[in-house]
Amino acid sequence: SQQGEEDPQALSIQEGENATMNCSYKTSINNLQWYRQNSGRGLVHLILIRSNEREKHSGRLRVTLDTSKKSSSLLITASRAADTASYFCALISNFGNEKLTFGTGTRLTIIP
Amino acid sequence: EAQVTQNPRYLITVTGKKLTVTCSQNMNHEYMSWYRQDPGLGLRQIYYSMNVEVTDKGDVPEGYKVSRKEKRNFPLILESPSPNQTSLYFCASSLWGTSGRPQETQYFGPGTRLLVL
Numbered sequence: 723s724q725q726g727e728e729d730p731q732a733l734s735i736q737e738g739e740n741a742t743m744n745c746s747y748k749t750s751i752n753n754l755q756w757y758r759q760n761s762g763r764g765l766v767h768l769i770l771i772r773s774n775e776r777e778k779h780s781g782r783l784r785v786t787l788d789t790s791k792k793s794s795s796l797l798i799t800a801s802r803a804a805d806t807a808s809y810f811c812a813l814i815s816n817f818g819n820e821k822l823t824f825g826t827g828t829r830l831t832i833i834p
Numbered sequence: 835e836a837q838v839t840q841n842p843r844y845l846i847t848v849t850g851k852k853l854t855v856t857c858s859q860n861m862n863h864e865y866m867s868w869y870r871q872d873p874g875l876g877l878r879q880i881y882y883s884m885n886v887e888v889t890d891k892g893d894v895p896e897g898y899k900v901s902r903k904e905k906r907n908f909p910l911i912l913e914s915p916s917p918n919q920t921s922l923y924f925c926a927s928s929l930w931g932t933s934g935r936p937q938e939t940q941y942f943g944p945g946t947r948l949l950v951l
Contacts, residue, residue: 725876755940764838764924764942765877810876812940822867822940826876 726754726794726811726825734831741798743828745811748792752814756785756796759808759827768796768809798830806832836861838943840925846949847915855910855946857925863941864930866908867892868900870921871945877924883908884930915950922947 726745735741745754753772757765769785771778771794777786784797798805808827815823838859847853859866867882869892879892883902897919899911908927912919925943 757940757942762922762945762947764944765926765940766942767939770939822879824869824877826874 725823726813728809728811728825728828730828731826732829732831734833735801736833737801737803739801741801741805741830741832743796743809743830745794745796745825746792747794747811747813749813749815751789754787754794754811754813755822756783756794757810757812757824759810761807765810801830801832803832803834806830836941838925838927838941840923840943840946842946843944844947846951848951849916850914853912853915853948855912855923855925855948857908857910857943858906859908859925859927859941860906861927861941862905863927864905866902866925866927867940868898868908868910869924869926870894870919871924872921880910880923915948917950920948920950 726747729744751773755770756768759765769778769780771785771787782799787794808829810824810827812822812824841856864885868880869877871877878894880898881892881900883889886902886905889900889902902908923946926940928940
């Protein structure tokens with residue numbers, strides 16, 4: 723399967739702490755993206771990291787990519803209650819299809 | 835405002851009654867796709883389209899049809915809905931990447947929650 727697998731499936735932390743989520747995959751990728759989904763709503767794009775990049779930042783978000791380990795991590799620093807959501811990694815493989823494949827997500831809860 | 839719109843947002847129907855969920859984007863995107871989201875299974879792609887009159891199956895196409903007659907619209911058609919198609923459906927669009935893949939950010943619609951009785 724080309725699907726990414728997020729870890730952990732659920733995470734609860736205190737407001738102000740950092741949250742780290744991981745995504746592992748099995749295929750060679752072209753790029754990997756992280757999305758956020760508030761309960762029952764559409765997904766919102768957070769960051770795209772290409773296969774030749776190792777780290778990207780966007781505000782309080784930091785994404786790393788290790789293609790040798792076939793894994794990526796999303797770090798949210800100084801978490802806020804509004805960060806409570808599900809987070810998904812999604813990837814496009816290098817093997818001939820155009821599908822963006824999503825993982826099953828990490829459910830993040832920020833405790834005020 | 836750049837956006838993807840879906841209609842209806844909520845739909846309750848009965849088995850076998852044909853329905854269409856519309857999707858429209860105003861960003862001139864080439865690539866459009868439909869996903870369904872079910873608990874524990876994440877998002878699974880139903881169909882995608884790389885441009886007008888070009889569509890292809892995703893991971894779970896059975897029981898669905900799509901068409902792409904215009905660049906901005908990509909309706910999802912359920913000819914004979916069944917209860918196992920009860921789900922949350924998302925339409926998404928993006929630019930087509932220079933290397934021939936949808937490398938760019940996917941923009942998602944707000945979702946359509948479908949219940950088939």
